[in-house]
Amino acid sequence: KQKLVPRRRVLSRSADLAEDYRITSDNVLHLVLKLSDLNLITVRTTCGQEIEFLVDRYRNVISLKHHIFQEGKGFPSQRA
Structure with missing residues (x-):
């Protein structure tokens, strides 16, 4: 490729x-x-955990933010 x-x-x-x-x-x-239609994106949270996403390269940033929000619901909040 x-x-x-x-x-x-x-x-x-x-x-x-x-x-x-x-x-x-x-x-x-x-x-x-030639990139595939899926990209592997690794997000490191402020609490040090990592989440990996397979994201369609034709999706927008809002879609990625939604994935991060859904996956990160179980992480502890940094706000006190």
Whole structure:
């Protein structure tokens, strides 16, 4: 799910060497990653506990806040 793109040419075969594409030390390479539709997000609370979420990458921040609120209901409050 990743590819390397030097000079707007995708490295098509993983067995090829960089010299086959005339890549030198002053070339800029772009690494293109294809992310899955789910991202793993780890939230550390102020009381030190961690919660992991699998979040659809097309959801908004409000959705993530709702997940955190629902999962964090059992945690002790920092407010006195």
